[in-house]
Amino acid sequence: xxxxxxxxxxxxxxANSAIDKMEDPIKMTEQGIRDMKTDLEKSLEALAQVKAxxxxxxxxxxxxxxxxxxxQQKAMLILKKxxxxxxxxxxxxxxxxxxxxxxxxxxxxVNRSKGESEKFDSSVSQLEKNVQEIxxxxxxxxxxxxxxxxxxxxxxxxxxxxxxMAEIDSSSTVSMLERMKDKVNQEEALAEAYGDIANTSKxxxxxxxxxxxxxxxxxxxxxxxxxxxxxxxxxxx
Numbered sequence: 089x090x091x092x093x094x095x096x097x098x099x100x101x102x103a104n105s106a107i108d109k110m111e112d113p114i115k116m117t118e119q120g121i122r123d124m125k126t127d128l129e130k131s132l133e134a135l136a137q138v139k140a141x142x143x144x145x146x147x148x149x150x151x152x153x154x155x156x157x158x159x160q161q162k163a164m165l166i167l168k169k170x171x172x173x174x175x176x177x178x179x180x181x182x183x184x185x186x187x188x189x190x191x192x193x194x195x196x197x198v199n200r201s202k203g204e205s206e207k208f209d210s211s212v213s214q215l216e217k218n219v220q221e222i223x224x225x226x227x228x229x230x231x232x233x234x235x236x237x238x239x240x241x242x243x244x245x246x247x248x249x250x251x252x253m254a255e256i257d258s259s260s261t262v263s264m265l266e267r268m269k270d271k272v273n274q275e276e277a278l279a280e281a282y283g284d285i286a287n288t289s290k291x292x293x294x295x296x297x298x299x300x301x302x303x304x305x306x307x308x309x310x311x312x313x314x315x316x317x318x319x320x321x322x323x324x325x
């Protein structure tokens with residue numbers, strides 16, 4: 089049972105992957121361009137083949153026209169020779185007739201090759217239009233692909249930036265900064281409080297010293313000690 093479940097999951101994943109690939113506009117466009125280039129190669133090959141047949145038909149036409157004219161000239165020469173007494177009239181008529189038969193056969197080939205040449209020329213014209221259209225489509229879609237790639241880059245970059253901006257609050261970055269700001273404010277306030285306390289203590293000490301005049305009291309004590317050392321007694325005065 090678990091095996092079939094795993095198999096189903098694998099098939100489902102492959103199907104989703106195939107759908108994702110089908111929905112990728114860049115890949116689809118690139119594949120379309122490759123298909124058009126394949127069609128272009130086939131069309132160019134067909135065009136070359138039909139052009140070759142058109143050239144062959146045209147050459148055949150010219151060849152058969154030349155043959156027909158040649159047989160016509162030969163028939164005329166034979167009849168002239170008979171007229172001049174250089175050839176038996178009966179034999180001349182027979183040969184001239186054969187030449188004219190050959191001329192008619194050549195003319196049949198001329199008509200046939202002309203018809204083929206016209207068909208081939210028509211096919212060449214149509215194939216050239218198809219080739220030109222495919223080339224234009226390839227150029228058009230290649231430009232579309234460049235634009236599409238540029239749009240994808242812009243949209244991806246925009247998406248990433250917007251995603252980062254959207255994730256700032258979810259990652260508590262802003263709240264962390266706010267807490268740090270509060271901490272700094274608290275430290276600054278505490279430092280100021282200690283400064284005030286220090287200033288207050290200093291002021292009290294100054295007031296006390298001023299009240300008792302420590303300097304003067306010390307001088308009096310030093311004077312009394314000095315007189316005592318010298319044996320001076322102010323009371324005897």
